[in-house]
Amino acid sequence: MSPTRKHRFAAFSPQGIKRHVGRPSVFLGRVVWVLPLCVASAQAAPSPPPTALPQAEAAVWLQKMADAARHMAYEGIFVVRQGDNIQALSVSNRLVGQGDESRLVTLDGNLREVRCSKTGAVTLVSDGNQVRMEKRLSRRHFPDLLPANPRALLNWYDVRLGEPARVAGLDCRNVEVLPKDAFRWGYILCAERDSGLPLKAVLVNGNNQPLMQYAFAEVKLAASVGPSSNALKPPAWATVHPTLLPDMPEPARPVETEQIVARILPPGYVRITAVKRHLPNMPGEVEHWVFSDGLTHISLFLAPNSKPAHSVRGESARGMVNLMRRQVGGFQATVLGDAPWPAVETIALGLEPRK
Amino acid sequence: MNTTHEAGDSAYDNLSALLDGELSDQGARLAIRQLRDDPTRQARFAEYCAIGDLLRGQHEDLPGLTRKVMAALDDEPTVLAPLRKPREKRPLLWLAAAASAAITWGLWSALPSQESSAPLAAIPTPADVMPYLVAHQDYAQAVLTTPEMHYTRVALSGEAR
Structure with missing residues (x-):
């Protein structure tokens, strides 16, 4: 038996417990010293993080931001x-009938433009x-x-109201849309005070560290967007290079027969697209599921x-985009997205040849 | 009184060793025989078991434990001298380590286990990945730029390495 055997339960035996506690007066004396320190640290601590909004209130905030981005001119x-990397883009959105049309143009780097309308969207690339x-x-x-209907997000995200802020000269309120699990990133959106239009968006990881940020440097909202500036003009660079390539890829078409099946998806994810399409600089067609x-x-x-x-x-x-490629039956499967690795991995490993 | 207690502790040392499974077969047989024949030893053994259960959070059915502990505390003199910290491993640390290992194992086994991946080595950008990154921009947050990626080869079970 070892010489220290007699101390085996010393710390946990009644006498050992009493040794650690000491006399009540000594113990109280320590408390008297410690209490002011606790109070001081509580005063110095930052304000506690906001609690999640009730679902009804959260849904109102999400819907207001979603509607503003779709249904108002800016x-x-x-x-x-x-x-x-920093990139500046101009954006305009105008209302056309029941829908809207938008245009996005890069202001630095390669010339690219995205045009979106209710009939579809195209990217124009200077080549x-x-x-x-x-x-x-x-x-x-x-x-x-x-x-368009953001209420379903509340199954997978908590919504919290953050601090008021100011972006592009306008007052806004931070609205945190934070994931409840490890299968998605979070967003901190700054909703313009009156309209709810997101003036800033920060994509954050599970530790609330920013992965990507958008922020308006200047913006005109509906009331101040005049008719002349509201119209979508042809891009200035299109007059310099007016020729459109004749071999515009044919539109994507739905996948007819599926030879691969996604057996496992991360919680809350559904397939929203499955098309066959030609990709630039790539022979043949590939299936693109989303x-x-x-x-x-x-x-x-x-x-x-x-x-x-x-x-x-x-x-x-910083791990914002994750990708996994593996062989599934007779196909090379490439899964990628602005999503945490567990989400990408789950989808990739859940693929099987259809039997 | 203190001396008496220490002497008593020494006499029951083999009980705590028995609980920890540190006795030889012969020593364990002796300790069990002593335990069977000595009611005082049985009471002390029950007390040690109760303390162990308390530390493990299994203390729902311990009638009179608090009363016994408090009575024992009242019988003890207060020791103001600093207590030398024992160097040996404490059962609490073992419990924490075991719990941590169990949680880790649980999380690991909850992952898709059929084809768990393990990174092998960094590789050059696969030739045909870029069109996919560009095509994903239809839905990506990076509206018009493709991110810089780095790649590693991974081995999936059932796949030739």
Whole structure:
């Protein structure tokens, strides 16, 4: 038996407990010293984080922001910051009948323009002396980030009211849309005081660290957007390179027979798109599926591949974009999205050949 | 009184060793035989078991434990001298480590286990990934720029490495 055996339960035996506690007067004396420190630290501590809004109130905030981005006219310039990269874009949105039309133009770097209307969306890309037009499957872009019916998001996100702020000279209120699990990123949106239009959006990870930020540098809202500035003008650079390439890819068409099935999806995700499409600089057609919870989108590309390749994981700086490629039956499956790795991995590993 | 208690503790040392499973087979047989024949030893053994249960949070059915502990405290002199911290491992730490290991195992096993992935090595950008990144921009937050990516090869179970 070891010499220290007799101390085995010393700390937990009645006498040991009493040794640690000491006399009541000594104990109280320590409390008297510690209490002021606790009070001081409580006073110095930052205000507690906001609690999640009740569902009804949260739904009102989300709906107000979603409606403003779709149903009001605005134009301005916003800046996108992703890691060390900063890009400025002009944006305009005007109301046409029951819908809206928007235009997005890069102000630095390569010339690109996105045009969205109720009939669809295209991206115009400057390609040497010509302009290439590419079909775009989605017509949403900042500040239109929320789905038309955002109430369902409350199953997967908590909504909290943050501090008032000022963006592009306008007062706004921070609204935090934070995930309840590890399968999606969160957003902190700054809703303009009156209209609710998101003036700023910060994509944050699970530790509330920013992954990407959008913010208007200047913006005119509905009342101040005049008829002349409201109209969508042809892009200035189109007059320099007016020729559209004749071989605009044919529109995407629905997948007819599915040979792959997604057995497992992250909670809240559903498939919203499954099309066959031609991709620029790529021979043949690929299947493009999109899974979404309404706010986060993950793409799956399926390309016929008879020669299996190694599985690959891809990750962007700070982990905002994740990618996984693996062989599934006779297809090379590439899953990628602005989503946490568990969400991308779950979809990729849940793919199976349809039996 | 203190001396008496320490002597008493020493006499029952093999009980705590028995609880910790640190006795040899022969020592364990001896301790059990002593336990069977000595009511005082049985009471002390029950007390040690109760303390262990309390530490593990299994204290729902311990009638009179609080009263016994408080009575024992009242019988003890107050020791103001600093208590030397024992160096040996405490059962509490083992419990915490075991709980941590169990949670880790649970989380690990809850992941898709059929084809868990393990990173192998960084590789160049696969040639045909860029069109996919561009095509995903239809839905991506980075409206008009593709992110810089780095890639690693991963091994999935059932896949040749």
